[in-house]
Amino acid sequence: MNPNTSPLGLANLGPLDQLRAGRLPERVVRLLAGLWLYGVSNALLMESALGGSPWVVFHQGATLHLPLSLGVVMVLVAVAVLLLWIPLRQMPGLGTVANTLLLGPFTDFNLRMLDAPESLPLRCAYLAGGVVVCALATALYVGAQLGPGPRDGLMTGFARRTGWSIQRVRTCIEIVVLAMGVVLGGTVGMGTVVFALCVGPITQFFMRYLVLRLEAPAEA
Template structure:
């Protein structure tokens, strides 16, 4: 029986030394671009967006920012919170912070909101599915977790609370703040929250790239909880 592929918890230098860069780097970049596309599709569906995007769109109501600009700003602020949590950013963390926002903005520039409900529902469902696939791709490339996932795992380590509790508290908090700022809340927000974990877990094993130099520590927490 072959062993199940695992996610290694590596620092940035070790990520580069772990080999298979010809597979891992393109997978990382394509996954991040597709992640931004998925967010744009959900916005154009106008049936609700991912929990963090409720906050991003709420910020865009009050600041001279696009959705992508709000994504980049929030990622940078979240990474500042990594410092007291002693989280180590990886190459994928920085790429995540810089690439998803522009990709989302490009999608919004190219895709219009359809009038038909069925078409909008298709954009929502397709966006959630694509987001799960994109998450599996960039996490499976083994270049580190995204800024928001690092905040979650850092809080888990520092507080001793469960991943489920910390993640739920974070996402409820950003949704409440986002709604207060004027961000949209709808069916898509609930669908995303319920479906993204199981879908990502289903896609992930096929996209984890085995490393030439495996790290002694493995971080299985991201398998079922990675969002960005």
């Protein structure tokens, strides 16, 4: 297997190569649509009040031990995750910047648009919808191949370097992050467990159809 391309066709392109790889307007639309849907997913999961994603649990737990706000902790964690990209030779790009700048505002906007459900069946529907939409959003904006966000870049980097499936890598990462969040004292609920176990397989399914296959540059 080409070490610069994952089994799903994710090419390890540099920032300039990502922009030159063709179909740029379509890829930018997919990137923005994916980030918007990720904001919808975050809002659905948070309004369900059944437990956040493993990363949210970890961020919440970290704030219990640091004199920092949740937002500052998320930024610091993102920077730390980006440092893990170095040994994986994962390349950043437009998508990495867009994820950092737009995901928060998109989440805030959708939280304002969604009413918190009162009944348990509707809360469960929010939870299920949040997980599915998160997987779809990930496949859209990662599949656009304009550079993933910090946390998804960790996933795709491991998948490319190891040859493991996106499903296997994402599930492993989510479980490890969740365990650290629990140790730190983060809030865990039924939704956290559902998210950790289900988002990987569903993301793998959507990635089969939504990755835009591009040609990686030939090595010297």
